[in-house]
Amino acid sequence: DTGLRLAGSLWTVWWTIGYLNEGRRWLEKAIRLFQTEGAPRAKVLTNAGCICWQQGDYEIADKYLREAIEIYRRSAAGDREGLANATHMYGHVVFELQDYAQARNYFEQSLLIFREIDDKPNIVTLESVVGNVDYHEGDYESAREKYRECLEISREMGDQALIAANILRLGNIYRLEGDYERAGDLYNESLEITREMEWNLELASNLHRLGYVAQSRDDFSEAAELFSESLEMQHEMGNKQGIAECLAGIAGLAVICGKVKVGIRLYAATESYLENFGVPLGPADRAEWERDITTATNQLDQKEFQGEWRVGSDYSFDQMIYCAKDFVGSLTL
Numbered sequence: 001d002t003g004l005r006l007a008g009s010l011w012t013v014w015w016t017i018g019y020l021n022e023g024r025r026w027l028e029k030a031i032r033l034f035q036t037e038g039a040p041r042a043k044v045l046t047n048a049g050c051i052c053w054q055q056g057d058y059e060i061a062d063k064y065l066r067e068a069i070e071i072y073r074r075s076a077a078g079d080r081e082g083l084a085n086a087t088h089m090y091g092h093v094v095f096e097l098q099d100y101a102q103a104r105n106y107f108e109q110s111l112l113i114f115r116e117i118d119d120k121p122n123i124v125t126l127e128s129v130v131g132n133v134d135y136h137e138g139d140y141e142s143a144r145e146k147y148r149e150c151l152e153i154s155r156e157m158g159d160q161a162l163i164a165a166n167i168l169r170l171g172n173i174y175r176l177e178g179d180y181e182r183a184g185d186l187y188n189e190s191l192e193i194t195r196e197m198e199w200n201l202e203l204a205s206n207l208h209r210l211g212y213v214a215q216s217r218d219d220f221s222e223a224a225e226l227f228s229e230s231l232e233m234q235h236e237m238g239n240k241q242g243i244a245e246c247l248a249g250i251a252g253l254a255v256i257c258g259k260v261k262v263g264i265r266l267y268a269a270t271e272s273y274l275e276n277f278g279v280p281l282g283p284a285d286r287a288e289w290e291r292d293i294t295t296a297t298n299q300l301d302q303k304e305f306q307g308e309w310r311v312g313s314d315y316s317f318d319q320m321i322y323c324a325k326d327f328v329g330s331l332t333l
Contacts, residue, residue, distance in 0.1 A: 008030075016197065021237070042086065049065035084119075100136060131150070187206050224331040235321065265315065
């Protein structure tokens with residue numbers, strides 16, 4: 001019981017520092033060894049589900065979070081905070097499967113509970129997450145408004161994690177609109193906060209986005225270094241979404257630098273990788289992808305393009321990573 005409670009509490013350390021594999025190992029061991037139903041098991045299930053979600057293992061995350069929600073609902077004690085946390089995380093799993101209407105429903109259920117218990121940090125977190133639904137559904141103005149409101153409240157509370165997250169999300173809106181200078185300022189501000197916090201997941205995310213900002217000003221060497229640093233961190237953490245985002249960035253950089261065939265192969269490999277765990281890129285990253293794919297198709301005839309695409313589609317994970325690192329190395333020597 002002591003081990004179960006420790007595992008349930010330590011997950012924030014594993015999450016923040018980015019030790020996802022270590023955290024998942026201990027949490028899943030606790031789930032196997034301690035079968036007694038109750039709030040401690042439900043908390044561990046929720047936290048394990050969160051890490052599995054972050055690593056792109058949605059089927060397992062779904063299983064853990066459903067069980068956690070059921071335990072909380074059956075609990076005589078009525079742990080409303082625990083239920084809200086599990087419901088929030090389950091919304092993320094549904095969100096990644098692109099069922100945005102259902103995701104919004106789960107997020108709003110969680111938000112309602114947090115309002116009932118007056119949990120201000122989680123209220124702000126959920127309101128910003130609902131903004132993410134707006135963002136992926138194409139309602140960018142609504143998303144921007146939510147992010148701004150959440151950022152203002154986060155600054156009032158002095159919550160550095162929420163400040164960093166909402167700054168990054170605002171940066172994505174500006175990048176989507178082509179305002180790379182404003183986006184870069186926001187990403188750098190978020191980056192400094194995450195460095196101080198040693199919040200490696202969000203730090204890596206900022207580095208990847210700053211790669212696009214460097215690319216926009218034709219600083220291809222810096223872009224390569226930023227994408228590469230982020231990729232190394234995401235790979236070490238086992239964050240599939242982050243790996244895919246970095247590979248897409250490197251693929252586009254290859255196209256812009258004239259290594260069109262390398263870029264096409266990496267795009268094909270990345271698309272296959274994304275399809276394996278069923279997750280789309282965010283709108284800003286997808287816009288970069290579509291722009292650079294158009295550039296690539298204009299430089300090769302259809303037969304040649306399709307041939308390179310087939311080669312990349314057949315890449316193993318290791319081949320994909322090697323190809324990306326080899327290209328980056330050619331720019332940063």
